Amino acid sequence: MDFLKSLTHRAFALLWSWQTISRLGDSFYTVALAWWVLEKTGSATMMGLVLIFANAPTLLLLLLGGVVVDRFSRLHMMLGSDFARAAIVGVAALLAAMQLLEVWHVLVISALFGVVDAFFYPAYTAIVPEVVPSEALPSANSLRSISGRLAGIIGPLLAGLVIAQGGTALAFSLDALSFIVSAICLLAMPRKGALVRTMEAEASVLKDLREGIATVLASPWLWVTIAVAGLSNLTLSGPLDAAMPLLVKLRFGANAQLYGFILAFEATGSILAAIWLGRMKRLRHRGYLVYVPWVAASLMLFVMGPPLVLVVMCLAMFVLGAGTSTLNLAWANSLQELVPDELLGRVSSIDALGSYSLLPIGYALAGIVADHIGPSMTFLVGGLLSVLIVGLGLLHPGVRNVD
Numbered sequence: 592m593d594f595l596k597s598l599t600h601r602a603f604a605l606l607w608s609w610q611t612i613s614r615l616g617d618s619f620y621t622v623a624l625a626w627w628v629l630e631k632t633g634s635a636t637m638m639g640l641v642l643i644f645a646n647a648p649t650l651l652l653l654l655l656g657g658v659v660v661d662r663f664s665r666l667h668m669m670l671g672s673d674f675a676r677a678a679i680v681g682v683a684a685l686l687a688a689m690q691l692l693e694v695w696h697v698l699v700i701s702a703l704f705g706v707v708d709a710f711f712y713p714a715y716t717a718i719v720p721e722v723v724p725s726e727a728l729p730s731a732n733s734l735r736s737i738s739g740r741l742a743g744i745i746g747p748l749l750a751g752l753v754i755a756q757g758g759t760a761l762a763f764s765l766d767a768l769s770f771i772v773s774a775i776c777l778l779a780m781p782r783k784g785a786l787v788r789t790m791e792a793e794a795s796v797l798k799d800l801r802e803g804i805a806t807v808l809a810s811p812w813l814w815v816t817i818a819v820a821g822l823s824n825l826t827l828s829g830p831l832d833a834a835m836p837l838l839v840k841l842r843f844g845a846n847a848q849l850y851g852f853i854l855a856f857e858a859t860g861s862i863l864a865a866i867w868l869g870r871m872k873r874l875r876h877r878g879y880l881v882y883v884p885w886v887a888a889s890l891m892l893f894v895m896g897p898p899l900v901l902v903v904m905c906l907a908m909f910v911l912g913a914g915t916s917t918l919n920l921a922w923a924n925s926l927q928e929l930v931p932d933e934l935l936g937r938v939s940s941i942d943a944l945g946s947y948s949l950l951p952i953g954y955a956l957a958g959i960v961a962d963h964i965g966p967s968m969t970f971l972v973g974g975l976l977s978v979l980i981v982g983l984g985l986l987h988p989g990v991r992n993v994d
Contacts, residue, residue: 594869597730602722602780607731609776610715611738613673616769618746620680623754623762624697627687631694643951644698648705649712650948656709657940658799661933665718670777672711677770679703684763712943717935720927722780726872732923733869736916740858740865803937806930811989813930813938816881816922819984820946823977827889829953830961830973831911838966843901856905860912868920878993880921882985888914889981893974896967925993 598604628637660668683700686692723731753762807813839850864884874880891911895904930938961969984990 593871594730594733594866597723597727597734597869600723600727603719603727603731605776605780606718606722607734607738609773610735611742613769613773614739614742615746615749616766618742619750619753619762619769620766622746622750623759623766624701626754627692627759628694628697637694641697641701645701645705646951648702649709650944652706652709653713653940653944654800654803654937655796657713657803657937658796659710660713660717660936660940661799661803665714665721665936666777666780668710668714669718670774672707672714673770673774673777675707676704676711677767677774679707680763680767680770684760684767687758687760687763709940713936713940716923716926716939717932720932720935725928728924728927729871729874729920730869732920732927733865736865736920737862737869740862744855744858799937803934803941806934806938807941811987812878812925812993813942815984815987815990817942817945819885819980820942821949822980823885823889824947824950825953825956826973826976826980827892828950829957830966830969831892833954833957834961834966834969837961838895838970841966842898842904853901853905853908856908857912860909860914861916864913864916865920868917874921874924875994877921877925878985878990881918881925882981882990884914884917884921885981886978886985887911888918889974889977891974892970892977896969896971896974898967 598607624641628641679700683692683696686696719731719735720728750762753765807817835853836850839853843849868874888911891907891914895907899907926935926939926942957969957973960972
C-alpha cells in the first residue's frame with residue numbers, strides 16, 4: 592500500500608479527500624448539464640456550443656492564471672475558486688429549481704466556470720509540492736489520478752440516480768455543496784510556510800509571463816514534450832474520443848452499455864498504472880518513462896483499427912489506459928520536481944495551453960475523417976501518425992537523457 596503514503600501528510604490528505612468529493616460533484620454537474628441541454632434543445636450542436644463556452648475562457652486565460660498563481664498564495668487561489676464555483680453552480684441550481692433556467696444562462700454559467708478553472712488548475716498542480724516532500728510526489732500524483740478516474744466511473748452512475756429522483760436542480764445543488772465542503776477543508780489545512788506566502792508583485796505581468804516562456808524554451812525536455820503533446824492530441828486523443836463510439840457501433844453493432852464496458856478497461860489500466868507508480872519514492876529515467884508508454888498507447892490506437900474480437904479490443908484499451916496514465920503521472924512529477932517552485936504555476940499553465948489548445952480541432956478532424964473514410968481507417972492513420980510524432984520526440988537527446 593505504499594502508493595497511499597502521501598496521505599500520511601495531513602495537508603495533502605485534506606486537500607486530496609475533498610478535491611475527490613468535488614470531482615464527484617463535477618460528475619453530477621456534467622451529466623445533469625448534458626441531460627438538461629438534451630431535454631431543452633434536443634441538439635448536439637447546442638451541447639458543442641456549451642462545451643466551447645466552457646473551454647474557450649480557460650484556454651484564453653491559462654497564461655494569466657499561471658502568472659497569478661505564482662504571485663500569490665496557491666491555497667488562497669483554490670479557496671477563491673471553490674467559493675466562486677459554488678456560487679455559480681448554486682445559481683444554476685436555483686434557476687433550474689424555479690424552472691427559469693434558459694440556454695443563455697447555461698452559456699454564461701459555462702463561460703464563468705471556464706474563467707475560474709483557468710486559475711484553479713494551475714494552483715492545484717503547483718500546490719502539491721508545497722504540501723508533500725519530493726519522495727511522496729509519485730504517491731500524491733497517483734492518488735490525484737485515481738480519484739479522477741474513479742469519479743469518472745462512479746459519478747455518472749450516481750448522477751443518473753440523483754437526476755431520476757430529484758432532477759437536474761438537485762444534481763447542481765450537490766455539486767455546489769461539494770465545492771463548499773472542499774473550501775471548508777482547505778481552510779482546515781496548516782497555514783504556514785509556502786502555503787501562505789505572497790510573492791512580490793513588482794514585476795509586470797508580461798515580464799512574469801516572458802520568464803515562464805523562457806523557462807520552457809530553455810529546456811528541450813519541456814518544449815519538445817509540450818509540442819509533442821499538442822500534436823498527439825490531434826492524432827491520438829481526437830480519434831480515440833470522437834471516433835470510438837462509431838467504431839464500436841459499426842464493429843459490434845452494440846449499444847452504449849458495451850461502449851461503457853470497453854471504456855472501463857481503459858480506466859482500469861489507468862488506475863493500476865497509477866497504483867504501480869505511486870509505490871515509488873522517486874521516478875528514474877523520466878524521458879523513457881514518459882515516451883515509451885506514449886508510444887505503446889499510440890500503437891494500441893493503431894492495433895484497434897483492423898477488425899478485432901471484443902477481448903482483444905478490451906486488452907488494447909487496457910494497455911492504452913495504462914500507457915497514458917504512466918506518461919501523464921511521470922510528466923506531472925517531472926514538472927513538480929524539476930521546475931522551480933516560483934515558476935511552477937506559469938510553466939503548468941503553458942503546458943496545459945500547449946497540450947490542449949489543438950484538442951478541439953482534433954475532435955473535429957477525427958469526426959469528419961471517420962464519417963468519410965470510416966472509424967477503422969481513422970484509428971489506423973491516427974495511431975501511425977501518433978507513433979511517428981512521439982518517436983520523433985524521443986530522438987531528441989534532451990528528452991532521452993532526462994532522469
